[in-house]
Structures are given as C-alpha cells and as structure tokens.
Amino acid sequence: MKKLLIIPAVLVFGLISCHSGTGNETTTSADSTAMPDTSHSAMNMNAVEALPAIPAGAKVFFENLKDGQTVSSPVKVKMGASGISIDSAGAIKSNSGHFHILIDAEDSTASGVVVPKDSTHLHFGNAQKEATLTLTPGKHKLVLQFADGIHRSYGSKLAATVTVVVKK
Template identity: 60%
Template sequence: MRKSHFIPAALLVMLTACNSGADNKTAGDSTATDTSMKMSDSSMHHMDSSSAVAPVPAIPAGAKVFFKNLKDGQSVTSPVKVEFGVDGIKLDSAGKLKDGSGHHHLLIDAGDSLALGTVVPKDSTHLHFGNAQTQTEVKLAPGKHKLTLQYADGIHRSYGGQLAKSITVDVKK
C-alpha cells in the first residue's frame, strides 16, 4: 500500500520541478528561435553576470552610417530592399566587444535613434544584423514609414544618435 502512494507522489514532485523551469526555457527558446532567423550568434544579449560590463567603445571621429540605396522621401514598393552603409568604423559580427567596430540594426517606425548605451531590443520593429550583413528586404504596408539605421557595439548597445540615420519612405501599393 505504501509503495502505491509513493510513485504518484514522486511523479507529482518531478512534474512540479520540471514545470518550475518551463517559463524560463520558453523565454530562452523564443530568443533562440528569433536569433536563428537573423543571426547564428547564440551569445547575443547574454552576458556573464559576474563580469563587469565595459563602457560603450568610443566612436571614431568622422564615423557615420547611411542608406546606400534609399533617399529620404523616396517612393518604393514592398518588399523594400535596404542597403546599409558605414564609414569610419569597422563592420564586425556581434558577440564580442571590439574597439572601433559594430554592426547594423534597422528600426522600423521606432524613432530616430536609441540613446547611447541602450541595448537594441529584438522585435518586429528592431531588426538585428549581427552577422555583419549589409542589406535586407523588408515587407512594409502601404503608406509612410520611418526607417532608422542604428549602429551598435558587439553586445548590441546603441552608439546613439551619432551613429544613426533616419529616412522616411512612401510605400506604394
């Protein structure tokens, strides 16, 4: 009789223990899924909490980002091809902090820039290009859209308005 009560109790304890981490796993899984869509660097946004975070690297004099193929106010059709340009600072993959380098992020209808040091969110309006990509295609609904090219360091911290460029495009049907 004792044995028959022990097995269900043990199963209940094991299920409870497994479920206590389910929410964390789900959150991690969605990040891993999103990350694999644009980047293979699984260390994105993950840092060892025991290590001190270095300051955002200095921006080299004269560094700038720009849209290579789009002009402010341009009429386009969807999907929109967007080519990213950068001068005066090295384009590099995400994952490690390296002085004088960074990678692109595309903000869609999400403002002019992110404050210096702010980690760029990862969602449908903040696209990451941590494999040092220099172009993409985005599907946009008809109408006016603000596109902002935001440069960030190796751990996705914004270089602020100094390395951002915004334009508006008019997507025609």
C-alpha cells in the same frame, strides 16, 4: 610580511567588534582590507566594459534610399558605414559594430542602451550590409542604428533616418 600586518589588524578589529561577530568574519574583513589591489581588480573583471568610443568622423547611412523616396515592397535596403567597421555581434571590439533597422520606432536608441529585439527593431548580427523589408503601403520611418558587439547602441551619432513611401 602581509601576515605580520594582518595579525594586528585582526586583533584590533576583534577587540572592537568582539560582541558583534564570529572569529571567521573578523578574519575575512581583515584579509580584504590587507589586499585591496586583488579585490579591486576582481571587481574590474566582473564589470562590463564601457561602450567603445565612436571614431572621429564615423557615420552610417542608407546607401540606396533617400528621404521621401517612393519604393515598392519588399524593399531592398543597403546599409553603409564609413570610419567604423562592420562586424558580427558577440564580442565588444573597438571601432566596430553591426547594423539595426528600426521601423516606425524611435529616432535612435539612446547611447549605451541595448537595442530591443522585436518586429520593429531588426538586428543584423552577422555583419549583413543588405536587408529586404516587407512594408505595408504608405509612409514608413526607417532608422539605421549602429551598435557594438553586445547590441549597445552608439546613439544618435551613428544613426540615420529616412522616410519612405511604399506604393500600393
């Protein structure tokens, strides 16, 4: 049945565009017009999945650090999450992600943006819940940022900030 529909489409299209294209191009156009469902699902497969939704009530927090706390370097940091599970990086999974620590950087990485990977943006893609940071004496802002399996930030809703004072 589809071939019967395509043939008149090719004829009509060919008549309209007889000066502007070859016969092959005309056939290709008619095929994609005749099978919109196939081309549409192929596009969806190529598109990147949306950032998973944040479960209601989920949060992340520094388990062992309070804002303004004085610490000595190296600092052991315990990372906590509730209402969302901690998983290794790799695949996009709903209700899960992994930790990042931003050192003296932004307050949170914008939602959906891949967390940078550099000396001030640490990734814990093996589902680690603890980290040891070497910090210079003085004040430092630490941000705990949760992100999905491909490092896309969940934004400020799954971020926590503390400022610590490192002893000399």
